[in-house]
């Protein structure tokens with residue numbers, strides 16, 4: 001596979017996967033079977049749904065999960081926080097520096113568990129929306145961690161795959177994928193945000209979970 005090198009299989013000390021309960025991180029959980037999954041409530045509106053989805057998915061996949069709470073509400077903006085996108089943002093759901101903070105928090109949790117790899121389920125579709133979904137961003141974060149104590153690395157095994165390809169490759173069926181959520185706005189999927197649209201499009205392309213329109 002492409003992406004920055006997939007060190008997960010080469011490293012013997014295990015990994016922490018950032019699990020949002022969405023399609024991409026769920027597919028990666030099934031494929032890579034990380035030592036620990038981590039779901040983070042950082043003050044985003046859909047946090048209860050993400051925690052519920054991540055818990056259900058890890059139950060179904062028989063993987064361990066840890067919950068982390070970080071109150072980043074006062075640093076955020078856009079659809080994940082309220083209905084007012086931040087001025088000048090690249091997308092309505094832009095939350096400045098979110099990925100940098102969450103991956104760093106996951107690295108700290110990794111060290112507390114004597115693990116040294118953080119895995120992120122970013123896909124090629126993400127880099128068009130945010131600079132912090134790009135290969136250059138994750139390579140820089142990996143280098144930044146390497147400059148600090150702890151010997152934590154960042155891996156993004158699906159960064160050169162589309163979401164559709166990743167979910168298809170996972171072989172997961174509706175029994176697991178039905179638990180996933182991707183809504184940016186609410187704990188009950190709104191069906192009207194970029195997260196909901198992307199999830200519906202991927203599932204439709206794979207011929208899964210087709211629901212009648214309104």
Ligand SMILES: [Zn+2]
Pocket residue numbers: 182183184185186189190191192193194195196
């Ligand atoms: Zn939505």
